[in-house]
Amino acid sequence: MNILVINCGSSSLKFQLINAQSEELIAKGLCERIGIEGSQMTYAPKDGDKLQITEPMADHTAAIRLVLNALTDEKSGVVKSLDEIGAVGHRIVHGGENFATSTLITDEVLAAIEACNDLAPLHNPANLIGINACRELMPETPMVAVFDTAFHQTMPEEAYLYGIPYHYYEDYKVRRYGFHGTSHSYVSQQAAKMLGKPYEELKIIVCHLGNGASVSAVKNGKCVDTSMGLTPLEGLIMGTRSGDMDPAIIEFLCNKENKSVHEILNVLNKESGVLGLSEGYSSDFRDLEKGYRAGEAPSIRAMKTFAYRVVKYIGAYAAAMNGVDAICFTAGIGENGPFIRGMICSYLEYLGIAINETENAKRGEETVISTPESRTKVLVIPTNEELAIARETFELVK
Ligand code: AMP
Numbered sequence: 095m096n097i098l099v100i101n102c103g104s105s106s107l108k109f110q111l112i113n114a115q116s117e118e119l120i121a122k123g124l125c126e127r128i129g130i131e132g133s134q135m136t137y138a139p140k141d142g143d144k145l146q147i148t149e150p151m152a153d154h155t156a157a158i159r160l161v162l163n164a165l166t167d168e169k170s171g172v173v174k175s176l177d178e179i180g181a182v183g184h185r186i187v188h189g190g191e192n193f194a195t196s197t198l199i200t201d202e203v204l205a206a207i208e209a210c211n212d213l214a215p216l217h218n219p220a221n222l223i224g225i226n227a228c229r230e231l232m233p234e235t236p237m238v239a240v241f242d243t244a245f246h247q248t249m250p251e252e253a254y255l256y257g258i259p260y261h262y263y264e265d266y267k268v269r270r271y272g273f274h275g276t277s278h279s280y281v282s283q284q285a286a287k288m289l290g291k292p293y294e295e296l297k298i299i300v301c302h303l304g305n306g307a308s309v310s311a312v313k314n315g316k317c318v319d320t321s322m323g324l325t326p327l328e329g330l331i332m333g334t335r336s337g338d339m340d341p342a343i344i345e346f347l348c349n350k351e352n353k354s355v356h357e358i359l360n361v362l363n364k365e366s367g368v369l370g371l372s373e374g375y376s377s378d379f380r381d382l383e384k385g386y387r388a389g390e391a392p393s394i395r396a397m398k399t400f401a402y403r404v405v406k407y408i409g410a411y412a413a414a415m416n417g418v419d420a421i422c423f424t425a426g427i428g429e430n431g432p433f434i435r436g437m438i439c440s441y442l443e444y445l446g447i448a449i450n451e452t453e454n455a456k457r458g459e460e461t462v463i464s465t466p467e468s469r470t471k472v473l474v475i476p477t478n479e480e481l482a483i484a485r486e487t488f489e490l491v492k
Pocket of ligand 1: 303304305306333377378379380425426427430431
């Protein structure tokens with residue numbers, strides 16, 4: 095069965111068509127500037143040339159119509175008709191406490207996702223638009239919602255509660271939810287396969303280090319803690335997000351800069367992280383690494399502070415699980431950044447970690463980068479959220 099995986103943003107839409115049995119990628123692409131002048135689609139069938147299609151896309155329905163046309167096109171298409179698409183898997187950012195697993199989409203499920211809009215006002219409405227557009231064009235095809243938050247729903251109360259009046263949790267569901275769950279789940283399971291050990295018997299720390307970044311602690315196959323919170327702003331220092339800080343800083347900066355809370359939160363989301371620490375130089379670790387090697391203080395400061403925060407989380411999660419068998423690096427920086435991986439691991443001698451430099455020099459492939467003697471194993475595992483969504487979708491519809 096072919097599964098269409100859709101990841102809908104406010105003005106973009108990423109898609110992949112995956113054969114669920116062979117797990118082969120059949121085609122993928124991206125629609126950009128939906129509803130904005132200059133919309134375009136990139137479409138890459140597995141055996142053909144990549145195409146750039148510039149065509150107005152007034153809304154997400156128009157974008158999905160273009161995607162379906164491309165997939166079924168006589169010349170560049172990969173399926174004869176839409177009947178060859180067995181199901182659609184939608185990535186949904188926030189499922190709140192309503193969804194601990196993926197679920198078949200019904201009217202009730204749509205309403206429950208909508209009820210979480212408050213918790214992810216930038217993402218969930220766009221995800222819903224994607225679902226509605228697909229339902230309109232493929233009314234008979236089963237649709238599945240796969241949530242970024244679901245994997246973390248196994249966290250115990252002491253890990254998900256904040257130290258604020260309990261009624262805020264009861265009244266408004268203010269708690270830690272965590273994100274990147276599909277990635278943390280996929281990578282931790284893959285780690286167990288690479289180590290040849292039962293998933294249910296391992297203590298794994300997953301460092302998802304991309305432009306957005308989070309760490310999770312996975313004990314005996316269940317997430318027991320994660321660094322992102324009510325929103326993706328908490329936790330690690332990220333490309334442009336601040337991560338953890340004293341909440342009193344917000345009022346302090348509002349007063350000093352004569353800005354609203356909303357404006358300061360915008361700074362914390364979009365102008366902070368390694369971009370802010372490097373005085374606006376870059377949020378991209380390729381640039382920062384060049385700067386670091388050239389001895390430039392802003393890049394050195396940004397990378398050291400980023401690495402130190404990751405190291406602190408690893409320590410916290412090793413403590414939370416009373417040990418750790420494997421630490422995994424994934425996402426853009428985790429998969430492609432031997433330099434930053436080396437910086438992080440240089441702090442971890444206390445876990446018995448020793449790194450094989452030749453293995454650590456590799457990028458973007460599944461690799462054990464620790465030495466055979468290393469007490470705790472260190473793995474690089476390219477994440478594949480789309481494949482994870484396709485697997486979950488197939489499980490529910492087969
Ligand atoms: P993601 O959000 O997972 O797509 O990760 C994007 C980030 O990965 C970029 O902003 C870069 O910081 C980082 N990245 C990508 N390629 C490399 C590379 N070759 N070396 C270091 N960092 C990289």
